[in-house]
Amino acid sequence: MATSYADSAQAREWDRRYDDWGRPRAPKAEDFHDYEAAALKRTQLQAEREAQEKLELQARAKRVAAAVVAYGEFWGLK
Template sequence: MATSYADSAQARAWDREFDEFGRPRPSHKDLYHDYGALQAQAQVREEQRAIEAVRKKALAIRINAAVDQIAEFWGLEVKKQ
């Protein structure tokens, strides 16, 4: 019994000290992770990376085609792939 009283008194003292510094107390939702939401966010990020990779590949093809057209216009040697 004495230990639980000491623990709760210590906890109250810690809470008072924490509040004196103006720090908000963390709520229970801040203390625990929602692993389902974290997995969903990871999946969305992975999909975005895949979309970005496809976009970059298409952009590289367009840029190479434009460079080839410019080289052809100026009579430079064009590499055929």
């Protein structure tokens, strides 16, 4: 805890000195997190994953049906 307090106090002091020199501190884009964009990306990835799983499930059902037909033909169950 002492380290984090000292670091934040030191950062505030440097910010105050920087402002005193008349140099504006412009915020950088990487200083901020865009929560809306992250949420949108998460929902898009989830939708893509669900679509992929649906396609895989359909393909798996076709493979199982083909295997059952082949099994029946092999044993002469038709």
